Amino acid sequence: MSTVEATPQAGFAARLLQAGAHQKLLAFMSLIILLIGFSLASPNFMQTSNIIAILQATSVNGVLAIAATLVIITGGIDLSVGTLMTFCAVIAGVVLTYWGLPLPFGVLAAIGAGALCGLTSGTFVAKMKIPPFIATLGMMLMLKGLSLVISGTRPIYFNDTPGFTEISRGSLIGEVIPALPIPNGVLILFLVAIAASYILGRTVLGRYTFALGSNEESVRLSGVNTDAWKMAVYALAGGICGIAGLLIASRLNSAQPALGLGYELEAIAAVVIGGTSLAGGRGTILGTLIGALIMAVLANGLRILSVAQEWQTVVTGAIIILAVYADMMRKRRMG
Amino acid sequence: MSTVEATPQAGFAARLLQAGAHQKLLAFMSLIILLIGFSLASPNFMQTSNIIAILQATSVNGVLAIAATLVIITGGIDLSVGTLMTFCAVIAGVVLTYWGLPLPFGVLAAIGAGALCGLTSGTFVAKMKIPPFIATLGMMLMLKGLSLVISGTRPIYFNDTPGFTEISRGSLIGEVIPALPIPNGVLILFLVAIAASYILGRTVLGRYTFALGSNEESVRLSGVNTDAWKMAVYALAGGICGIAGLLIASRLNSAQPALGLGYELEAIAAVVIGGTSLAGGRGTILGTLIGALIMAVLANGLRILSVAQEWQTVVTGAIIILAVYADMMRKRRMG
Amino acid sequence: QDKMYIPLISKGFQHQFWQAVKAGADKAAEELDVEVTFEGPDNETMVDRQIDMLAAALAKKPAALGFAALDSQAAIPLLKQADEAGIPVIAFDSGVDSDIPKATASTDNLAAAALAADKMAELIGGAGQVAVVAHDQTSRTGIDRRDGFVNQVKEKYPDIEIVTIQYGGGDHLQSTEITKSILQANPDLKGIFGTNEGSAIGVVNGVREMDRTNVVIIGYDSGAQQKEAIRDGLMAGAITQNPVGIGYETVKAAVAAAKGEEVPAAIDTGFYYYDKTNIDDPEIAAVLYD
Amino acid sequence: MRGIEKRFPGVHALKNVRFELMPGEVHALMGENGAGKSTLMKILSGIYPKDDGEVLVDGQPVVIESPRAAQDLGISIIHQELSLMNDLNAAQNIFIGREPRLRFGRLDEAALNRQTAEIFASMNLKLDPRAQVGGLTIAKQQMVEIAKALSFHSRVLIMDEPTAALNNAEIEELFVIIRRLKAEGVGIIYISHKMDELKRIADRVTVMRDGQYVDTVSAADTPVSEIISMMVGRALTDSAVEVPDLDQAPVALEVKGLTRGREIRNVSFSVRKGEILGFAGLMGAGRTEVARAIFGADPREAGEISIHGAPVDIRTPADAVAAGIGYLSEDRKHFGLAVGMDVRANVAMASLERFTGRLGALDEAGMRDAARGYIDQLAIRTPSDRQEVRLLSGGNQQKVVIAKWLLRDCDILIFDEPTRGIDVGAKSEIYKLLNGLAAQGRAIIVISSELPEVLRLSHRIAVMCEGRLTGILPGGAETSQEDIMRLATERESAMEPVGGEE
Ligand SMILES: Nc1ncnc2c1ncn2[C@@H]1O[C@H](COP(=O)(O)OP(=O)(O)OP(=O)(O)O)[C@@H](O)[C@H]1O
Ligand SMILES: Nc1ncnc2c1ncn2[C@@H]1O[C@H](COP(=O)(O)OP(=O)(O)OP(=O)(O)O)[C@@H](O)[C@H]1O
Ligand SMILES: [Mg+2]
Ligand SMILES: [Mg+2]
Helix, strand or coil: CCCCCCCCCCCHHHHHHHHHHHHCHHHHHHHHHHHHHHHHHCCCCCCHHHHHHHHHHHHHHHHHHHHHHHHHHCCCCCCCHHHHHHHHHHHHHHHHHHCCCCHHHHHHHHHHHHHHHHHHHHHHHHCCCCCHHHHHHHHHHHHHHHHHHHHCCCCEECCCCCCCHHHCCCCHHHHHCCCCCCCHHHHHHHHHHHHHHHHHHHEHHHHHHHHHHHHHHHHHHCCCCHHHHHHHHHHHHHHHHHHHHHHHHHHHCEECCCCCCCHHHHHHHHHHHCCCCCCCCCCCHHHHHHHHHHHHHHHHHHHHCCCCHHHHHHHHHHHHHHHHHHHHHHHHHCC | CCCCCCCCCCCHHHHHHHHHHHHCHHHHHHHHHHHHHHHHHCCCCCCHHHHHHHHHHHHHHHHHHHHHHHHHHCCCCCCCHHHHHHHHHHHHHHHHHHCCCCHHHHHHHHHHHHHHHHHHHHHHHHCCCCCHHHHHHHHHHHHHHHHHHHHCCCCEECCCCCCCHHHCCCCHHHHHCCCCCCCHHHHHHHHHHHHHHHHHHHEHHHHHHHHHHHHHHHHHCCCCCHHHHHHHHHHHHHHHHHHHHHHHHHHHCEECCCCCCCHHHHHHHHHHHCCCCCCCCCCCHHHHHHHHHHHHHHHHHHHHCCCCHHHHHHHHHHHHHHHHHHHHHHHHHCC | CCCCEEEEECCCCCCHHHHHHHHHHHHHHHHHCCEEEEECCCCCCCHHHHHHHHHHHHHCCCCCEEECCCCHHHHHHHHHHHHHCCCCEEEEECCCCCCCCCEEEECCHHHHHHHHHHHHHHHHCCCEEEEEEECCCCCHHHHHHHHHHHHHHHHHCCCEEEEEEEECCCCHHHHHHHHHHHHHHCCCEEEEEECCHHHHHHHHHHHHHHCCCCCEEEEECCCHHHHHHHHHCCCCEEEEECHHHHHHHHHHHHHHHHCCCCCCCEEECCEEEEECCCCCCHHHHCCCCC | CEEEEEEECCEEEEEEECCCCCCCCEEEEEECCCCCHHHHHHHHCCCCCCCEEEEEECCEEECCCCHHHHHHCCEEEECCCCCCCCCCEHHHHHCCCCCCECHHHEECHHHHHHHHHHHHHHCCCCCCCCCEHHHCCHHHHHHHHHHHHHCCCCCEEEEECCCCCCCHHHHHHHHHHHHHHHHCCCEEEEECCCHHHHHHHCCEEEEEECCEEEEEEECCCCCHHHHHHHHHCCCCCCCCCCCCCCCCCCEEEEEEEEEECCCEEEEEEEEECCCEEEEEECCCCCHHHHHHHHHCCCCCCEEEEEECCEEECCCCHHHHHHCCEEEECCCHHHHHCCCCCEHHHHHHHHHHHHHECHHHEECHHHHHHHHHHHHHHCCCCCCCCCCEHHHCCHHHHHHHHHHHHHHHCCCEEEEECCCCCCCHHHHHHHHHHHHHHHHCCCEEEEECCCHHHHHHHCCEEEEEECCEEEEEEECHHHCCHHHHHHHHCCCCCCCCCCCCCC
């Protein structure tokens, strides 16, 4: 979306990287600095098992942040990502455990429920003209309540669904390359990221996502059915939250109905640290991934260093501000 | 800020009401409908003691929402209001209980600390150009941590400060008119509201608050030191959070350092239900008050009806969306 | 690092109860000359955050590990990992559904809440309306304390009616507002049970603000305000666990297990009911905290 | 269009208006600011619903309830206020809603860029289809907007002040395009405040006044003065510039060696008290950049600024205003007005401290009187001083900005395109006003892309090209348009021309 001059021949991955190298250098630098800093401070940090733990800790927030990125690029915001994730996990629990249907149904139900709820938020925003902040705040509360209602305020366990925990805990990569036991959850995060990048950069939906955030009125005056496209973006984001729901449920081997509140702020923080503007119109998935990694590295590193928990919070707050400030400075210097 | 043509002779209160009657009719209607509905549903609802309970339940969130309103009108957002409130309460605790200074010092310290933190957020936003969402998210985390650090992760009790609980629990009005035992906390809420209304409607600071939200660059090019004014608005909002800190500490007779997270969303919801636009440039304190009352009435009424808690959440979410939708409809009908 | 390192992953961190557990752990750490860290998520719903904390703790290659599971199942893969790495795990506060933990230092919340129900029945004369202000709808402790109380009433006191159960998240202010609404809705209410410190203090505040001091309040845990309310007679009494003891015993068992010594599988740290009459007994005072 | 009625709250914008367009005709729509031209066109293009009346296409009544419906009827519009998506590139903007697609909703970016390049080539516009629109100058954005309208290949093309931001060369280019479209049988509705364009391009002229239809006349057979008097309801006289003798007047503003990157290169000049210094140049010559750098709106790398002989350090607009400089931006919507606020607040925006009492209380009555004074003086068409500025017509918005700076009462005033989008009647008012301000001893800089305007106003004329000041010419009859153009195109030979100047 920038001034990057990619030739049409250049492969997609190259383009992704190039766009990244150009725009995200600094968020990336913040990440590298954190990694180096923590490695020097503790020998326990830079170890395969810990790196994998960090990646796994990134997976859920990363997927949520990708969903949030889409909505934010349209100039909106989605506060319901956290509770929607939980709601989808509960739906999967109902389908798999209460009804005892096979795994694929649970997966479809979770993603479908997410897309449907996203569509509902999108309808509130596009058709009823409710500001996204409020529409998704209301949605967040409704879903929080509904998760408890549907689950009967109890966690739903997936003990009867063989293979469910493999969704996030197993390692397909590890089976092929035993030295690299990257959990499937992380793999799914990257697949979602690639798919979202592709949609944003190469499809009509992506084009309208940016256009809506840039100047919705002018898109509408160009004869585009902006409402429909906006609803599609929210639905897509909701579907992605459904995937996050499956990831977390599989990781915990249970759908925890009270979880999810507060996750929205963390997701949005990752998005903004990654350089996406809350004003809409610009943003990248790669940046969001880096943002989510920064947050996960920070949390993990501070724990490894046994920093007192209250200070962990203080430092996290400060680093979020610093990371975004550094990004601002870079952008200003580049004009 | 509207097209109301008030003669300069018209009193301030009349103007306030007039502006309200004009702009806030519908938020007000939602409130009335809720009140009537709950009165019909339960005989226990419409009783003096319960009305006072509702008002008192509004006081803390109302004051926070007023602080949030100021920042939102500049086109920003303040996610730190909740933890800043807690931080100020802790500061008051340190001054009054740990250092044993007399009451006025505690009050000044709390409000001063709030203003200072607000100024810091304002500096992040105005000088360092960090988006308000991120600046105040970072601030929210830092203050959350610092409250724990300063208090030593223990509540601080105000048992040694005579009169401290009177700040919010006593009733000056009740002493004069025994039939109307309105607690001081509610009185303070209304005083803060009137002061904030006055500042917004009648002073330079207020004028720039709206102007910043309307078109900051054009204000800057008019030769206005926009950065300084923006910082002033954040500082004012911070000071008001300090007042909220005193209110909650006095009500709980203690500074609870872990409290405050989640209060920001409730405050922002009240602001938006009250008709203030998150895009900045427009908003009223009266609307915010009504918004805060709607939230408090809703919570109280649903509890009185013993609605299951999970359903309370669902209904609250739905009503927030409905209230804002009704407001949208009215605005659209009025052109 | 020559000192033995033992991380404790708890269910919470900011609340007084957990701070008291931490105090006990720190005390044991000093006595036994080991290094202890204490960490827990912001609230008891954040199951996955606790898992991340557990993962980070394991990365530090501890000698042993203390763990208060928010949800046992979710933690099993990591606990297995600890087991395989030869890191003994001591469960505390509530048990873990697994044979991995070498020992469990906990309170029987169900029995403790049942005791609260007995005391409530005694104080209101075995009949009338009561309400519960609980701290959490889904966490283990929240469920156990609620159910312990409710089931005991149902089984033993047919004349007592539980009119409502509401949840204030342990937030003092929210619990206050909830209490006021409950009192408003139930003019004949005789008693309220608050299931943790924040809830209990909220109940006390609400009753005071509504000026309904004839309502019998039974609390849970301690803390300066709760102790004061009991001394003032505003609160009839409260259940206390022995959080300092839980922390202390956990670390002690962890050190023993790390040294390869035998540890008892169940360490019951006990619970007590205290009121105006016994609050200053040395035995009670020892388990109370501010 | 027949019997068209449109009411806004407080404004009866269109009263029984009719309008008729033949294929292959250029039909100019003229009228003062706020006459209702844009409103009528927005109804035709499906943006506003009409309150009454009917629209006929090929003799058949049609309903145009959305922009899409207008497009389907072959009607497209170039808006007066730019409405582009700044974060997208030029090609993406032009084809928004009509992107060439592959299967499964995938975009065919190559085709998109190719088709855009073709349109640009047909317009003789040298612009990269992949240039991000937000980074373009207003003039180039306007060209993108024109390209977008052309890409529809419509039967009816509405151009609402397409030349307001263009210079002469670009206007020529646009006229070539218009003539070509005309030959293809496209009907063109042309709105402009530049009277000289009428004779050159229009076939017929319809005049509106106060939301009412006045008359339709042949452009060739009707003298401009008659059209003007139809527009304003009276005859206007215009006088030539009288250059006062200012050799003895003290220097008010002196700029030495102002430099920033490629945009401003070592610009030095001075303005005396009572002098009007015109700034001429082609699009992108750097005049706006110079003004903004002097005003402190953008940082400068080098250069000294002295006011009344004393050097001043201007870092922010606040410094500049404190030093007595006022700057009226060329982009009123983004840099001139808080459009969501009312006229009164906008007029007072730069002078609030004057209306501030003790404890920061504002003097509403004082602001009201000031605002009403300027509403009368500048004939700002608004129902009241409490009307939100966004609801005013483009030209009236511009007058509000002028009022803001008049109220501020600066010694040195920089006007960047002060008459952009302003009708002839108001234009001559503004000329009188500038002359009056100069006569009061103020130093005035006027940046304008209309050479007749520069010649009409300036006591001296500074000409810029590619960031350099290429010369300062005397004002009055001694200088011709050709003299200015020569300096404006005095390029460094090593450089390739950048814009669409040829
Ligand atoms: N959305 C609106 N709400 C209220 N009034 C409006 C609105 N749009 C236009 N008006 C009013 O309608 C009248 C006609 O405006 P319009 O924009 O059509 O004028 P115009 O002839 O295009 O003027 P200009 O040459 O200045 O662009 C003006 O008085 C304007 O203030
Ligand atoms: N498309 C472009 N890409 C990069 N730089 C540009 C572009 N257009 C203009 N510039 C730069 O901006 C500088 C000044 O443009 P500016 O708009 O200030 O000129 P101006 O003389 O005020 O023209 P205008 O008549 O359009 O207002 C130019 O010197 C040029 O370096
Ligand atoms: Mg117009
Ligand atoms: Mg310019």
